[in-house]
Structure formats: structure tokens, C-alpha cells
Amino acid sequence: MIAGLIADVGAAPLPLGDNADAYQLEAAAPIVSKFLFAGVDPHTIFNVIRAETKPIR
Secondary structure, three states, rough: OHHHHHHHHOOOOOOOOOOOHHHHHHHHHHHHHHHHOOOOOHHHHHHHHHOOOOOOO
């Protein structure tokens, strides 16, 4: 379903697995939005977000 929505807006969906980690993306969204509205280069946004080094669950 999500891949179809992404394709509808003209982008190419990238299959990265199931939705088990979607809550992490949801938590990162406000941080990413803040950086983007502050004028940070979009290509560097995800370099700021570090991967967890320990299991979350």
C-alpha cells in the first residue's frame, strides 16, 4: 500500500522490509522537519540521526 502511494507522487519506492521499525521513523519525523524548516541541506539530515547501538526492544 505505501509503495503505491510513493509511486503515485512520482517517486520510486525502496523496499526496506516490513513495518516493524516504523515507530522509529515516526519518532524521527519531528527532528527531521525541524532541520528542514531551519534550512539544513536535505542531503545531510539523516547523517545527523545516528543508528542505535543497542536493541530497543
